[in-house]
Amino acid sequence: MSRPSEREITVLVPPHLDPLAPGDPDSVGPYVLIGRLGAGGTGTVFAAIDANEASGDLMAVKVLHPWSAEEPEDRARLRARLAALADVDGRTYVPPVAFDVQARQPWLVMPYVAGLPLDGFVDDHGPLGRGRLIALAAAVGEVLSALHSKQVAHGDLTPDNVLLSGRGPRVLDCALPGEGELLRRNAAPWTAPERLEGGEPSSPADIFSWAAIAVFAATGRPPVAEEGAPASASPWLEGVPAEMRPIVRRALSEDPRDRPTVREVLGSTIAAWEAISGSDAAPVQGTAVTQVLSREWRGVVEPDRLPRLVRLGTGRGRTAGRGLLIAGGSVVALALIGGGGLAAYAAANGLLPGPAAPTASPSPSPSASAGGPEGPTIVRFDPAEQENPADGPWVYTQVERRPSAPATPAATLAPDAWSEQWQPVGEDAERKALITEETEVLCARFCVPGPGYVEDDRGTFPMEGQDFIDYLAWGQPVIAEVEFAGPEDEGGDRPRELTRIVEVYPTPPD
């Protein structure tokens, strides 16, 4: 493996990180995008690192969907909103730390939070018990207190915007200007009636959402009233601890004027905790919330993160004009490392569904077990043998399947373990090749599922040479069938041009 340069840093990334999709940018401002965290109604959120920071702290970059609103005042409103949000205390709330509203697609950056969305957590583990529920209600109340004290309303408080980390809940994703329609479509059960009718974000509307989230966390269902019945009606509160019911009921009031203030919400929540714990906790203030959390926030385990090597350097972009794709590693050439590589890792470990990770077949396909002189040429690309894993020419070793290799399906193996099942063909099997713009690449595990799925009995996808290079630069070996432009020359030293690369992968079951 090449020596790590000063421009290589290790980043802890979530194992479920999706790869960047074709058409995604490689970088946004100074942020190098590593993979996709998800996409919502307003934008796509990418895991990223700041190329100017040596810390390797993972960030979440939200790139807003293309804007239909193009009036200068729209961008001014967005800037004002983001500036206000950036000014809010970020202990429990996740503020934007940078943004650019002038970009064609405006973007904002937040610290990455390793946590599980409340809705997913409740789906997986069931409703929160009394202590944890009160801790959640207190922490979310504290976020609202921090926001409201700056005259800022959240405007889009939903269970998927509350991430449960090991240290407590974190609230993100405040509403941005122009999201009203989106709320009416997607967030109805959590949204105050006046907001659904077009009202602006407001403190009373946040209080309604706070209560709706508390009901969901306590019962596993939103407080959706039957036609005509107010959400505050009793049946919807069954399952909410009795000590919390009065404040929750008031907070769900139809009329915003009947709802409690955030101060009352916090006061009642802490009082509920004191009532159940018998504690003489301090009166309502930040420290009381901290006490509740330290006593009650148990059993939330953050998903593990995997170390990834990300190289930062100078060079041209993945999407810039491409000549020979063997040229220099670059910030952007690395943009798919985490994504593609993690997709491979995730797929290989059964973490990613979809056709890119075909379910295991009982044995490798005929072509996968070939590789001898009669079959197609099968090679291993191993970045560990590469001087610089982002530069060509590409070192490859012709391989064949070990006779003793167990019939373990590749889909269940990490790329390293799969690669172990292949042995070099003869001595001196190492050669060099060029991947050019013309090289046809069909990949299986590492590429993005999407249009173009090739019905070639392996479930492969066509990708560009650069994506393949990005994947290799991530550091995992690949076993692939290859075709060359011309015959091998006598000395065997000159790099041969590859016309086709097909990742070897087992046939998906019928």
Ligand SMILES: Nc1ncnc2c1ncn2[C@@H]1O[C@H](COP(=O)(O)OP(=O)(O)OP(=O)(O)O)[C@@H](O)[C@H]1O
């Ligand atoms: N700071 C962050 N740290 C970790 N994950 C994040 C962060 N911000 C967003 N995410 C994740 O990114 C994904 C997409 O986020 P986004 O806010 O776009 O989704 P959403 O809440 O479904 O959408 P929207 O509210 O915009 O309709 C979600 O899974 C969210 O948990």
